[in-house]
Structures are given as C-alpha cells and as structure tokens.
Amino acid sequence: MLTISQLQHLFAEHNIRPDKRLGQNFLIDQHIFDKIVAAADLSPDDQVVEVGSGVGNLTMFLAPRVRHVVAVEKSRFLLPLLEETLKPHPNTTIVFGDILDLSIPELLNKFPPLAKGDKGGFSRTPSTLPPSKGGQGGFKLVANIPYNITGHLLRQFLDTGTPPSKLVLLVQRDVAERLLAEPPDMNLLACSVRYFADVRIEARVSPNCFWPAPQVDSSIIVITPRPKAYDATLAQKDRFFQLLRAGYSQKRKQVAALLATELGIKKATVGKWLADLGLSAQARAQEMLVIQWLCLAEHDSIHYC
Known part of the structure; x- marks a missing residue:
C-alpha cells in the first residue's frame, strides 16, 4: 500500500496533482482496504472489474486474492503511475477509458482465457460465463466512484444480461443513505437500484482515510443482484x-x-x-x-x- 508520503513523492516525480474534477481522492487506510476485500468475499477463482483504479492502491489488495483484475482508469496522467504500481501483479489488465463508454462484453473480454486443463474459474466469453460464488455473472465489480456517475454506473451494471455477482462500492455517505431510503423519503435512485438488487451499508469511511481528504464522509456499500428481478417480463x-x-x-x-x-x-x-x-x-x-x-x-x- 502506498502511504501519503509515497503518493506525494510519486505525484511530484510525475509533476501531476490529484484532479478534483474527476473526484480523485485516494484511499490510504489499510483497515478500509481490508473491509472492502472482506465485503467482496473474494476467492482465487474470482474475476474482478475495478473502476477508478487510480494509482493501484486497492488493486494491489485485490490482485493476490483473485484470478484476474481488470483495472479501469479514466485519467491518462495516472496511467504511468498505475502501470508502475501493478508491475509486480501479472494477473492485472489496465483499461484506459471512461467506464460509462465501455460495454460489459468489452470488459469481460479483457479477462484472459483459462489455461488448458485449468479447473474452476471462468471463460472470458460473456455468453458462457457461469455464476460466480453467491450470484449472477462471472465477475465482481469493485469501485471508488464519484457522485456524478453513481446512477449511470449502477444502471449500466445492473440492467444487463450479465450483471456482476456482487458490487462493492465506495461512495459518498449521502448516496449510500439515499440508496437505503424508505417511505416517505424514497427516491428515484433507490427505487431503480432496488428493483434489480439488494443493498446494504458495510461501513462508514472518514475523510481522513483519503489523500487528499474529501469534505464529506463516505460509505462502503454492497449491492447483490437478484437472479431475476421480481420475475418481471x-x-x-x-x-x-x-x-x-x-x-x-x-x-x-x-x-x-x-x-x-x-x-x-x-x-x-x-x-x-x-x-x-x-x-x-x-x-x-x-x-x-x-x-x-x-x-x-x-x-x-x-x-x-
């Protein structure tokens, strides 16, 4: 895990700064990394799509525990840092781009095929992906996402024929609370997400767990898609x-x-x-x-x- 001083040195070395516009607040607390990993319930056969990989701090925790991680990062300035961080982890693939512009089949095709004779795990072909432990598709989604794309990203990964078996997201605390709202305080986001899946808050996260520290608290949420939402046509x-x-x-x-x-x-x-x-x-x-x-x-x- 990269500490604050290591991150600051890395950014200075590459002459870049965290971009507020992209919501770049980097998680630096090992206790929170452990909570995210535990919430994802990872196994050696799992395949993970990580959104907003940044400099790879969370990716380094995911990679040793799973078959493969596809790390999606939008900022071209962070790519050299991410590549450097992930060199010791050959079971990672970096994808440069905006997650909202990438289709799920595109992402799943980034997973390498199984070696001949390998038992367990999944093919990279979306149409043949069997369910992974505890849910729907043959992958899990882990993400630290900015507020302004939360609704779009959730609809993208839930309203599909190949949803992840589990989504573990680090979001602003108020977003997490909106997702768990009840009457008379229901909202469009909560209704839309809970049509497809069950939602729970795993933990609250202090601004002090990030560099630079955001001005709001965050929460780890776990979203588990149901096999067929309400049996609706x-x-x-x-x-x-x-x-x-x-x-x-x-x-x-x-x-x-x-x-x-x-x-x-x-x-x-x-x-x-x-x-x-x-x-x-x-x-x-x-x-x-x-x-x-x-x-x-x-x-x-x-x-x-």
Missing part, C-alpha cells in the same frame, strides 16, 4: 421504469397528476390503483415502495401484491 420492467420516471419527474406533485400529465393515464384510474394498494389518491412518489410501483406497472393486477 421485459414489458413489465419497461412499464415499471416508465411509470417511475414519470412519478419522480416533479418532486412535489402527486403521482396521479403526474401519470395523467406525463403518460395520459386518467387520474381517476390511477386513484383506483393507488386505493387498491392502500395508498391515498394524493400519494407522492416518495411515499411508495418498489413493490407498489410494480403493482402499478401491472395496472389493476395483484400478481405482485
């Missing part, structure tokens, strides 16, 4: 998100009014659906659970209720 899923986006399009307005305005559904019809769910006709989106949005997506059906 593609049409039901599309309808769920259509209703959800309409319902959250204006925070202070009532759901019935918004669905009438945005989607052309009669207010009286929505009022009946809400009443069937035990909700007031004046209900707002923040008061509704994921399961209740699913019931609306089913219209007056009680299949999910």
Whole structure:
C-alpha cells in the first residue's frame, strides 16, 4: 500500500496533482482496504472489474486474492503511475477509458482465457460465463466512484444480461443513505437500484482515510443482484421504469397528476390503483415502495401484491 508520503513523492516525480474534477481522492487506510476485500468475499477463482483504479492502491489488495483484475482508469496522467504500481501483479489488465463508454462484453473480454486443463474459474466469453460464488455473472465489480456517475454506473451494471455477482462500492455517505431510503423519503435512485438488487451499508469511511481528504464522509456499500428481478417480463420492467420516471419527474406533485400529465393515464384510474394498494389518491412518489410501483406497472393486477 502506498502511504501519503509515497503518493506525494510519486505525484511530484510525475509533476501531476490529484484532479478534483474527476473526484480523485485516494484511499490510504489499510483497515478500509481490508473491509472492502472482506465485503467482496473474494476467492482465487474470482474475476474482478475495478473502476477508478487510480494509482493501484486497492488493486494491489485485490490482485493476490483473485484470478484476474481488470483495472479501469479514466485519467491518462495516472496511467504511468498505475502501470508502475501493478508491475509486480501479472494477473492485472489496465483499461484506459471512461467506464460509462465501455460495454460489459468489452470488459469481460479483457479477462484472459483459462489455461488448458485449468479447473474452476471462468471463460472470458460473456455468453458462457457461469455464476460466480453467491450470484449472477462471472465477475465482481469493485469501485471508488464519484457522485456524478453513481446512477449511470449502477444502471449500466445492473440492467444487463450479465450483471456482476456482487458490487462493492465506495461512495459518498449521502448516496449510500439515499440508496437505503424508505417511505416517505424514497427516491428515484433507490427505487431503480432496488428493483434489480439488494443493498446494504458495510461501513462508514472518514475523510481522513483519503489523500487528499474529501469534505464529506463516505460509505462502503454492497449491492447483490437478484437472479431475476421480481420475475418481471421485459414489458413489465419497461412499464415499471416508465411509470417511475414519470412519478419522480416533479418532486412535489402527486403521482396521479403526474401519470395523467406525463403518460395520459386518467387520474381517476390511477386513484383506483393507488386505493387498491392502500395508498391515498394524493400519494407522492416518495411515499411508495418498489413493490407498489410494480403493482402499478401491472395496472389493476395483484400478481405482485
């Protein structure tokens, strides 16, 4: 693990500074590295996609414990530092680019194929990736992500035919708390993520665990995708998100009014659906659970209720 003094020396040597615009706050606390590794429940056969690898401090903890790590980094200025750090770890592959511009098949194809006769592990071909321990796809996602891409990244890795078996993310504390919100404080991000997966907070992380220290606390969150979200069909899923986006399009307005305005559904019809769910006709989106949005997506059906 690189200490603060080592990081400062490395940055000075390469004449660069941490980029606030990219949310570059580098984790330097071994206790937190250990918590992330434990939360990921890593095994020697695991394959890991790490987003925002930076200078490779976390990558160095991941690589000895798994089959292979694909380390994604957006900053071209950090690439020489990352390459230098990861030289002793041949089971790593560095990918330069914005994670939001990379497809999951692209990333999975960076994993090397199994050696002949090797037992366990996974092929690098996405269509043949079997589930890894405890979940869906043949890889796990570990990331320290900036606030402004959280929603996009979660949708990218959850709304796919090959989601990771587990996501372990270091995010701002307020983002973690939003993901675990309950009525009457539900929000679009929480509903969207919890449609696909279960979420828990593993630990809180002080600003003092980073260099440079951010101005806010962080949290380690663990997201575990479900095998098939609520057994919903593609049409039901599309309808769920259509209703959800309409319902959250204006925070202070009532759901019935918004669905009438945005989607052309009669207010009286929505009022009946809400009443069937035990909700007031004046209900707002923040008061509704994921399961209740699913019931609306089913219209007056009680299949999910």
